[in-house]
Amino acid sequence: MNRRSFKGYAYLAPVLVIMLVFTAYPLVKAIFMSFCENYSIINGSYKGINLENYKDLFDDKLFIRALGNTTLYVAFVVPLSVVISLIIANLLNSHIKFQGLFQTLYFLPYVTSVIAIGVVWRWIMNSNYGLLNYILGFFGIGPIGWLSDPKYSMTSLIIFAVWKSLAFNIMIFLAALQGISPDLYAAARVDSTPRLRVFFKITVPAMMPIIAYAFIMGIINAFKVYNEVFSLFNSKAGPVNNEAITIVYYIYDQFYNNYKYGIAAAGSVVLFLLIMLFTMIQRLPGRIKAKKEAAQK
Amino acid sequence: MKMKRIMALVMASIMGASLLTACGGSGGSTETTTAAAAAAGSEKDIQPTTITFWHGMNNKQEQSLTELTEKFNAENEYGITVELVNQGSYSDLQTKLMANAAADTLPDIAQAYNNYFTDYVDKVVALDDFVKNDYPDWDDILESYRTENSEYGKITGVPFNKSTYLFFYNKTMFDELGLEAPKTWDDLQHIGEVILEKKGLAAIGYDSMCDMLEAALRQHGEQYVDETGALFNTDGGLETLEFIMNMYNSGYARLVGEDNYFSDSLSNGMIGGYVGSSTGVSYISTDIEGKEFELGVCPVVGDKTNAAYNAGTNIVMFAKDANNQKAAWEYMKFMTSKESTIKWAMDTGYLPIRTSAYESDEYKAFMEGDITAQAAYEQAPYGFVSKASFTGSNEIRNVVSTTLNELITDKADAQTALDTLVAAVNDVLK
Numbered sequence: 001m002n003r004r005s006f007k008g009y010a011y012l013a014p015v016l017v018i019m020l021v022f023t024a025y026p027l028v029k030a031i032f033m034s035f036c037e038n039y040s041i042i043n044g045s046y047k048g049i050n051l052e053n054y055k056d057l058f059d060d061k062l063f064i065r066a067l068g069n070t071t072l073y074v075a076f077v078v079p080l081s082v083v084i085s086l087i088i089a090n091l092l093n094s095h096i097k098f099q100g101l102f103q104t105l106y107f108l109p110y111v112t113s114v115i116a117i118g119v120v121w122r123w124i125m126n127s128n129y130g131l132l133n134y135i136l137g138f139f140g141i142g143p144i145g146w147l148s149d150p151k152y153s154m155t156s157l158i159i160f161a162v163w164k165s166l167a168f169n170i171m172i173f174l175a176a177l178q179g180i181s182p183d184l185y186a187a188a189r190v191d192s193t194p195r196l197r198v199f200f201k202i203t204v205p206a207m208m209p210i211i212a213y214a215f216i217m218g219i220i221n222a223f224k225v226y227n228e229v230f231s232l233f234n235s236k237a238g239p240v241n242n243e244a245i246t247i248v249y250y251i252y253d254q255f256y257n258n259y260k261y262g263i264a265a266a267g268s269v270v271l272f273l274l275i276m277l278f279t280m281i282q283r284l285p286g287r288i289k290a291k292k293e294a295a296q297k
Numbered sequence: 298m299k300m301k302r303i304m305a306l307v308m309a310s311i312m313g314a315s316l317l318t319a320c321g322g323s324g325g326s327t328e329t330t331t332a333a334a335a336a337a338g339s340e341k342d343i344q345p346t347t348i349t350f351w352h353g354m355n356n357k358q359e360q361s362l363t364e365l366t367e368k369f370n371a372e373n374e375y376g377i378t379v380e381l382v383n384q385g386s387y388s389d390l391q392t393k394l395m396a397n398a399a400a401d402t403l404p405d406i407a408q409a410y411n412n413y414f415t416d417y418v419d420k421v422v423a424l425d426d427f428v429k430n431d432y433p434d435w436d437d438i439l440e441s442y443r444t445e446n447s448e449y450g451k452i453t454g455v456p457f458n459k460s461t462y463l464f465f466y467n468k469t470m471f472d473e474l475g476l477e478a479p480k481t482w483d484d485l486q487h488i489g490e491v492i493l494e495k496k497g498l499a500a501i502g503y504d505s506m507c508d509m510l511e512a513a514l515r516q517h518g519e520q521y522v523d524e525t526g527a528l529f530n531t532d533g534g535l536e537t538l539e540f541i542m543n544m545y546n547s548g549y550a551r552l553v554g555e556d557n558y559f560s561d562s563l564s565n566g567m568i569g570g571y572v573g574s575s576t577g578v579s580y581i582s583t584d585i586e587g588k589e590f591e592l593g594v595c596p597v598v599g600d601k602t603n604a605a606y607n608a609g610t611n612i613v614m615f616a617k618d619a620n621n622q623k624a625a626w627e628y629m630k631f632m633t634s635k636e637s638t639i640k641w642a643m644d645t646g647y648l649p650i651r652t653s654a655y656e657s658d659e660y661k662a663f664m665e666g667d668i669t670a671q672a673a674y675e676q677a678p679y680g681f682v683s684k685a686s687f688t689g690s691n692e693i694r695n696v697v698s699t700t701l702n703e704l705i706t707d708k709a710d711a712q713t714a715l716d717t718l719v720a721a722v723n724d725v726l727k
Contacts (some may be wrong), residue, residue, distance in 0.1 A: 039415075039520060041395070041399045041419045042398050042399055042416050042420075067685040099327075108467065122555065124554075126555055127555065128567075145554075145555075147554075147555040148554040148555045150706065234557055235388075239554065239702075239705040240552075240699070240703050240706045240707075241699040241700065241702055242699060253695075256388075256391070256392045256395065256690065257691055257692065257695060258689075258692040259395075259416050259688070259692075259694075260692075260693065261414065
C-alpha cells in the first residue's frame with residue numbers, strides 16, 4: 001500500500017467503522033441467529049445450529065401469507081405509483097396557475113408522519129361515516145367495509161400506499177422534467193408533434209434513468225413495508241386475523257411479541273435474499289444495454 | 298469491474314435489510330441477578346442514590362405518578378431520588394425493556410406485565426425477603442394481585458396500576474326497553490334478543506377477545522390455558538363456546554370492527570353495551586348531540602361462578618446494586634402504601650390495590666360519586682389475572698384473539714370453534 005492510498009483509507013475509516021459496527025455486524029449476526037435453534041436474545045444461548053428456523057418459517061401459514069401479501073403489494077404499489085406520479089409531475093410542470101401551491105400540496109404527504117396520515121385514512125375509509133363511501137354512494141356503490149371486511153384489506157392498503165408514495169416520486173420526476181433541454185421541445189413544436197408523441201418520444205426517454213431509480217427504490221421500500229400496515233389498521237395487521245400482514249410486520253411480531261428471535265432472523269434473511277434477487281433482476285436490462293454498447297464500439 | 302457490481306448489489310440489499318439492525322443486540326452477559334435481598338427491617342443503611350423508573354403512563358396518569366414521586370423524593374429520609382422516564386406506550390415499554398435486557402442495561406425498576414419478562418425472569422430481583430422482612434401488611438393487598446406477583450415461584454413485583462373489565466351500557470336504552478343490568482349469561486342473551494329486535498343493534502361487544510374467552514370459561518367453572526396447553530377441550534369448554542358463538546352468530550354480540558374500542562361505538566349509540574377496561578370510562582362520551590344517554594356500569598356477568606378479568610401492570614425491580622435495591626424497595630413500599638394507592642386511584646380511575654384502601658372513608662366517599670369505582674369494588678372479590686409466567690403466553694393472547702375474530706367472521710359452529718382454538722393454542726406451545 002503506498003502512502004497515497006493509505007491517506008485515502010484513513011479518510012474512509014470513520015465511515016467504514018460505523019458501517020462495520022452498525023450494518024455489517026448486525027447483518028452477520030442476524031444470519032448467524034437465523035441458523036440457531038431456540039436462540040435467546042437475552043443471553044445468546046441456543047440449542048443447536050441447524051435449519052430448524054427456516055423449516056418453522058416456511059411451515060407457518062402466516063409467513064406464507066406475509067410473502068404473498070408483500071409480493072402483491074410490490075407488484076401493485078410500485079408500478080401504479082410510478083405511472084401516476086409521472087402523469088401528475090407532467091401536469092404540474094405544464095404552465096398552470098398556482099403551480100407552486102399544487103407542488104406544495106402534492107409534496108405534503110412526504111413530510112407528514114405516516115401515523116398521522118393513517119389516522120386520517122382510517123376516517124376516510126370508515127364504512128359507516130367515511131368520506132370514500134360517501135362519495136361512492138353518489139354512484140350507487142357500497143357501502144364497502146374498506147377496513148372492516150377482510151376481503152378488502154389488501155386493496156385498501158394498496159390504495160393508501162400508492163397515495164402515500166406519490167409525493168416522493170412526483171418530486172424527483174419534477175426535478176428530472178426541469179432538467180430536460182427545452183430545445184428538444186422547441187424542435188418538436190416546430191414539427192408540430194402531437195403531445196402524446198412528445199411525451200413518449202422525448203419526455204419518457206429523457207427521464208429513463210430517474211424512472212429506473214424510482215423503480216429500484218420503490219421496490220426496495222415496498223418490500224420493507226410496515227408503517228403503512230401498522231397505521232392503517234391501527235396497530236394490527238388487518239381487521240380480523242392478519243389479512244394484510246407483510247414480511248416485516250411478521251418479523252417484528254415474531255421478534256417483539258412472540259419472542260421467537262431465531263425465526264425473526266430467518267425471516268429477515270429471506271427478505272434480504274428477496275430484495276437482492278429483485279435488485280439483480282432490475283439491473284439486468286441496464287447491463288445488457290451496456291454490453292451491447294461496448295460490443296458496438 | 299465485476300467486484301464493483303457485486304458490491305453495489307450487496308449495498309443496495311443491505312439498505313433493504315437495514316431493519317436487521319433492530320434485531321442485533323448483544324448476547325453477552327449470562328449472569329443472574331437473583332441477588333439475595335438484604336435483611337432489612339432491623340437497621341437500614343441506605344446511601345443517597347438515584348433510582349430510574351421506566352413507565353408507560355401518560356396524561357393525568359403521568360401527572361399523578363409525578364406528584365407521588367415528587368412527594369417521595371422530598372420526604373424520604375435516605376436521600377433517595379426516583380427519576381421517572383416515560384417510555385411511551387406499553388408496547389414501547391415492552392420492546393425497550395427487552396432490548397435492554399439483552400444489552401444488560403435495564404433500569405432499576407419498571408412497570409411490567411408478567412408476560413414481558415418470560416424470557417428474562419432471572420434478571421428480575423426476587424422480592425421475597427424484602428416482603429418477609431420489610432412489608433408489614435402484605436396480606437392487605439388483594440389476593441389476585443398477590444397471586445399474580447408470585448406466579449414465577451418468587452415474588453417478582455408489587456401491584457401498581459390495576460384495572461378490571463366492567464360492563465358499560467346505554468342505560469337510557471335499557472330503561473326504554475325495560476331491561477336491567479345483566480347478572481347472568483341468560484340475562485345477557487335476553488338483552489341481546491330484545492335490543493336486536495327493537496333497535497336492530499348488537500347489544501354486546503368485548504374490547505379484548507382473549508380475555509373475554511378466559512373470563513367466560515372461568516365463569517362456567519372451566520380452566521383456560523397453562524404451560525402444558527389448552528385446558529378447555531372439555532364438555533364445559535364446548536358449552537362455553539356454544540354460548541359465545543351463539544351470541545355472535547345470532548347478532549347479539551359483534552366485533553369491534555374499525556372502531557378502536559367499543560367506547561366509540563357506545564358513545565355513538567351503535568351498540569347497547571360492552572365489556573371493557575374500567576380505565577376506558579373517560580373515553581365514553583354521553584353528550585354527543587342528538588345521541589345523549591345516561592351511562593350505566595355494572596360488574597361482568599357470571600354463570601356457574603363469578604369471574605372478572607383484572608388487568609394492569611406491576612412494578613418490578615432489576616437493580617443489581619444492593620444499595621439501589623434497598624432504595625428502590627423504599628419507593629415500592631411508598632407507592633403501594635394505603636395513602637398512595639388511594640390518591641392514585643382517585644386521580645386516575647385505576648383501582649386501589651389494598652382492602653384497607655377500599656374500606657377507607659376517603660375512598661368510600663369517592664365511590665359515592667363514581668359508578669365505575671362502585672362496580673369495580675363489587676366485583677373485586679372474584680377478580681382474576683391471566684397466567685402469564687410461561688414462554689408463549691404473550692403469543693397465545695394474540696393468537697386466541699385473532700383466531701376468535703376469524704371464527705366469528707366465518708360464523709363457525711361451537712365445535713369447530715373449540716377445535717380450532719385448542720389447536721391454535723397448542724400449536725404455539727409445541
